[in-house]
Structure formats: C-alpha cells, structure tokens
Amino acid sequence: MDFSSVKGKVVIVTGATRGIGEATAKIYGEHGMKVVCAARSEAQGEAVAKSIVENGGEAIFVKADCGKKEDIKSLIAKTLETFGRLDGIVNNAGIGMGGIPLHEYEDEDYDKIFDINSKGVFIGMKYAAEAILKSHSEGGFIINVASVAGIMAQRGQALYTATKHGIVGMTKSAALDYAPYNITVNAICPGYTQTSIFGDAPDAALDMFAKDCPAGRMGNPNECAYLALFLASGMARYITGAAIPVDGALSAGHQNVSTWRHPEIVTGASLGSNSTIAALVENEASRAIVEKYLPGFSSNAQLKQAYGMTLKQIAPMFGLPEGTLNEMLNELDNM
C-alpha cells in the first residue's frame, strides 16, 4: 500500500497521550503527517509530540480539555497558527463507564460521560469541519473513535452505549453534509482494546474480555491506528459515512455453539479414534470399520447432528460392551 498521499496533511488527534490516540498520532507522524496532539496532561502530551519529532516527524502538543468549546476553539486556532491549514481530525478522546444496570448510575454520570464522549465529538467535528472547509483541503477527513457499543448495545453500559450510538449517528449525518466537499467522515469502532481505559481491571477481567471476543484476544491500539491511517489516505476517498469495527468479530453476531467437522485442517491430526464422526464416515476404510461394529451407523440421519463429535465421545451411547468398543477404537487407530 502507498501511504504517500498522507504526507504533509495537518491532523489533530484528541486524547493523544495514551492508547488508541497515542498510537494514531505516532503512526501519522511516522508517515509524514503534521500532527497536533491534543490532551489535558501537559507532561504526557509533550512526551508523545517529542517522540514523534525524535522519530523524524512533525508534531506539536496543545493542552485542551476536549469536552470544552473554548479549548477546542483555541486548539484549532493554534493549529492554523502553526501549520497554516487543517486537513483532518481524529476525535478520539473519550472515557469508559459502566458495568452496572441503568438504575444504579448517578444522575451526574450522564453529564460526565456525555460532555466528553458526545459533546466533545460534536464540537471537535464542528470547528474542525469549518477549518478543513476554509483550508480547501483536497483530502479532508474526520474520524470519530466510537466503539462496538456504537453498533450494538452492551449490558451494563447504558450511558456509554448511548454516547457511542450518538457518535455513529453524527458521523453518518455529517458524512452526507460534507461528501460534496470532499471531506470524508467515518467512525472507527474498536472492540476490547488493550489500553488504560480498563484502568486497574484485574487480569481475570481482561482474560474474560479476551474470551468473549471470537478472535480469542484483545486488540492492540495499533490495529485501530492503521485503519485511521488508511482512512486519512487517498486510497479511502470513497469510504464515508461508515462505522467500521476493529473488533475480532465481536460485533459480527452472537457466538452460538458450533463444532468443526474437520478440525484436522488446523490440527493436522491423522484419521483415528479421536477423529470426528464426519471424518470417519467420509473415509471408506474407517467407515467400514465403524460399520462392522455398529451396522447402519453411517446412514443414521439423526447422527448427522453429531458429526462434529468424536467417535470416542459418542460410541458409548450405543451400548457396546467395553471390550468390543476398545477393539473398534484400536482398529481405527491402527488403520
């Protein structure tokens, strides 16, 4: 892929001190973009900007509470003053909250989370869009970091889910506003991603998130950052109004029970008593052995439901004496 089209573009990344924001700012810097790192912590923000510069990139830090209109206005002003233009913004700053049923939230929680996750994204989009339009950017882009909770609800996350659904809605509506002006507007929807948003969550909790994900692991912030790079590039000019998951299939659907009929394509195991019924029935030699001990086995229509199970698991249901059962299993193992 050729990312040279992003070189020289001026971009603001909010919440650039940690996690997905930091990863995005650094990857943008590595690819020659002029990066404005916006965050509240001066020490951490300066450190991210400094590491981009030390790596040969261009970056400044601007202190901003991204939930406050005045801070966003001066962030844009400082960007224009330093780089003379704006091509894109990544509205990434946000907080997590939840793990409790809706009635257990405090009234104040609503404003706390909406101020940054929702209003922060709105004002970031509003003032950045004006500046991008005035800059006559030839490849303008707005990227909002939403969440899988912007696509599907998560239990215990009523307020977070509401803010993230709102971001996806704003993204789509604004994409319609700016499509005629060559500004793309998209949302990145991370799944469980290993960042400080999980605070001091114990390893057991992180393990649970990893297991909940079909991919069996948590994401890495760079995996979102690479999508942010692609969306900022000339290769993605026809992608707009999209909410794109980066989530190891977490939002693709519910994980139902499913068993593989042919696990040997990944395990490489050879045919034997530990093979699935499907594999044994499809092979002429093993089918003959099973039929010898259990006549009619391979044509039993009801058994089709259990084709992902092994013969070892299911054979005891047929009431064979233990000796005969072992004889059959041995014969299969020595085929």
Ligand SMILES: NC(=O)c1ccc[n+]([C@@H]2O[C@H](COP(=O)([O-])OP(=O)(O)OC[C@H]3O[C@@H](n4cnc5c(N)ncnc54)[C@H](O)[C@@H]3O)[C@@H](O)[C@H]2O)c1
């Ligand atoms: N990590 C995940 O699993 C996950 C999943 C889905 C969505 N997200 C979203 O990704 C975004 C980034 O989160 P992260 O996981 O990197 O978390 P993080 O806590 O590591 O980083 C969040 C960043 O936002 C900044 N921030 C928060 N409030 C701010 C404010 N008022 N003003 C300026 N900066 C502020 C923080 O200082 C920090 O730099 C958030 O919007 C979050 O909701 C994260």
